[in-house]
Amino acid sequence: MGQALAERLILNWQPPVGENGELLATAIAKRLDSVEEGASFRNAIRSLMQRALSVTREADFPAWYQAVVDQADLAETSPVRGCMIIKPWGYGVWELIQAALDRRIRETGHENCYFPLFIPLSFLAQEASHVEGFAKEMAVVTHHRLKTIDGKLTVDPDSALEEPLVVRPTSETIIGDAFRRWVNSWRDLPILINQWANVVRWEMRTRMFLRTTEFLWQEGHTAHATQADATEETLKMLEVYRELAEDILAMPVAVGEKPENERFPGAVSTFSIEAMMQDGKALQAGTSHYLGTNFAKAQNIRYQAASGDLEYCHTTSWGVSTRLIGGVIMTHGDDDGLRLPPRIAPHQVVIVPMLREKPEDAAILTYCDDLRNELSGMSAFGAPLRVHLDKKAIKSANKRWDWVRRGTPILLEIGPRDAANGMVTMIRRDRLRDGDKIISTAIPRSGFATTAPDLLVDIQRALFAEAKARLDGNIQTGLTTWEGIAAYFGAATEDDETGAFKGWVRAPWAKPTGSELEAVEAKLKALKLSLRNTPLGQNAPTGTCVFTGRPAVEDILIARAY
RNA sequence: CGGGAUAUAGCUCAGCCUGGUAGAGCGGUAGUUUUGGGUACUACAGGUCGUAGGUUCGAAUCCUGCUAUCCCGACCA
Structure with missing residues (x-):
């Protein structure tokens, strides 16, 4: 019956020409036997x-990612190029990430504040390497008034600003300017501040959550008397990020220092903390910088030491952004959509009454209301369910x-x-299916509420364990030559959208600098690879550098990256 | 920012080559039907065809500018 039915199906339906239609036609051809005659x-x-x-992850990972963002109701594109509208479900996730991180930022002694969105153009010119290293693609405000000319609302040409204002791409310069005024004596140090804000970078190519023109983040900025204090701060916040990623987002990361x-x-x-996505690529999920006295010198941030001498401050900055949500999608998502770790799920338990617009609906709703109230009285992860x-x-x-x-962790139908028999039908999002079949379990309602918190803890743990196994199991350490690494990753011409899962390579290197490092970078770039970081807490290095052949100084992670 | 593609109903897309004032499926609404779960049938509603111009008696259709989206590259603090 298969072939005939398939033909009839295709004839009776006018499939959209193009990819979608072809995909469906292919699906039919492949699964004819599961189609019933007469359907x-x-x-x-x-x-x-x-x-x-x-779309499945395997078929087209980027398209799958877009589908999750869209179908999980996280965000949509806006009328402005490269900007996104974060919808309530997506913003709810961000708020939970925010709350968890904000608590840790405060616990480590920092205070929140807010600096202006606009930065005088001249500020960005203050730190030479900062200026040089920065992409120049920024949003610039040059006028301050509109005018109706010939019935059309336009920018008033007579309203040009004396000095253009840059919409902040980051706040180092404007915060440094304030630090200069705030710091006089060693008694003023350290200064530990943080701000939750939006930033704008006129990116050439954008992707929802991963790289958008405007995004939300947190940026911490601190000033210290000594290098030791500033370095400690840098590493302390790096550890806060690791904990946030692993304990809250259930997203295991490699913690290390970035190459020059x-x-x-x-x-x-x-x-940085680097996470492994399900296509094997690395995602830089957070960074923490020790800025030395570079910005202090450029912006004259000095303090009088106990000795009476004027000294430059050592400063730091650190940030994570809404990009983390992209990381969560690509770490935990599956072919049925998003899977949210309970700690960042806006709703941890969703109750769906099977209503039929009949009189008995009222009884179901009462039953569900009671169930909800009972569950709401419980708490998990130290907060009400x-x-x-x-x-x-x-x-x-x-x-x-x-x-x-x-991606809601627990779904109750x-x-x-159910209502009559005092049962609930539960679906765990992290264990949705057995093969193609949905796993739904009928559980007595009495006592369910008391077990729900443990269930959520278990889901959080399971998601982390799954991702951790993927990360740990896909870092190749056996490749000791560049040729071996190149062969492992394959040619750059290979379409990496459909390429096999490659993961990362951890290899010994001699930490070359300058032009030697540039050569390494070029070599990697030809294969679409990049240096990620050198993991902290390494054992003494062994072997020779895969790039230079010299004795290795440390191991470095190599990967394709977002 | 360079190369390529695209923009038509809430969504996925036909229609454009060969100009004559709009189509399908899904979704929505109403009714019937079904009733442990992504029911089925019938009817209805819904679009100034991204935007601004041009060509033409007439433009979704041909031409140009602009804007946005996707892919490749460059870029990515």
Whole structure:
């Protein structure tokens, strides 16, 4: 029956020409036997639809990523190039990340404040290497008034600003300017501040959450009396980021120092946390910089030491951004959409009543209300459970899939029989399927609430364990020559959208600098590779540098990256 | 910022080559149907065809500018 049915299906339906139609036609051809004779085309398609998303990670990872952002209701594009509208579900995730990190920032002695969005152009010219290293693509404000000319609203040409204002790409310069005034004596130090803000970088190519023109972040800026204090601060915040990534986002990371060529412009040293995405690429998820006295000298941030001498401050800066959400998507997402670690899930438990617009609905709703109240009284991870009862008048059957795609950790479906029998039907998002089948478990309602917190803890742990195994299992350490590494990653011409999962390589190197490092960089770039970081806490190096052949100084991570 | 592609209903897309004032599926609404779960049927609603111009008796369709999106490259603090 298969072939004939397929032909009929395709004939009876006018598939959109192009990729979508071809994909569906291919799917039909592959899974004919699962289509029942006489089925309507729509049902046939649905029975063929294996997953809640139309794209799989394997088929097209970038398209899958876009699909998750869209279908999980995280964000959408805005009318302005490269900017995104972060929707409530996506913003809710950000707020939870924010809350967790903000608490740690305060616990480590920092205070929040706010600096202006506009930075005088001349400020950016203050630190030479900062200026040089920066991409010049920025948003610049040059006028301050609009005017109606010939009935059209335009920029008033007579309103040019004396000095253009740059929309902050980062705040080192304007905060340094304040530090200069705030710091006089050694008694004023350290200064430990943080700000939650938006920044703008006129990126050439944008991607939702990963690289957008405007994004949200947190930037910490500190000034210290000594190098030791500033270095300690840099590493302390790096550790805060590691903990945030691993404990809150369940996203394991490699913690290390960036090589010279990957440093923040003007920094003496830059440290990062790097996460492995499901396509094997590295994502720089947070950075912490020791800026030495470079900015202090450029901006004259000095203090009088106890000895009476004037000394330059040692400064630091560190930040993480909404990019973390991109990391969460590509770390935990699956072919049914997003999977959120419970600690950052705006709703940890969603109750979906199976309403039928019948009188018995009232009883189901009462049952669900009670269940919600009971669950809301519990707490997990030191905070009240976030429980949502989805009463929306959407077809109840569709609601399940909406919540699956959004990645809510625990989904409870309550039908009339559940309500009558005192049961709940539970779906765990981290263990959604057994093969193609959805795993839903009927559990007695009594006592369920008390076990829910443990369940959430277990889901958080399971997601981390899964990602940790992927990270640990995909860092190649056996490649000791450049030829071996090049062969491992394959040619740059290979389409890496469809290429096999490669992971990272950890290899010994001699930490070359200057032109020698540039040569290494060029070599890597030809294969679309880059140096990620040199993991902290390494054992004594062994072997020879894969680039120079000299004795190795340390191990460095090499990967394709976002 | 260079090269390529695209922009038509809420969504995915036909229609454009060969100009004659708009189509499908999904989704939505209403009714019937179904009732442990992405039901089925019928009907209805929904679009100044991204935007500004040009050519033409007439433009979704041909031409130009602009804007946005996607892919490749460059860039990526």
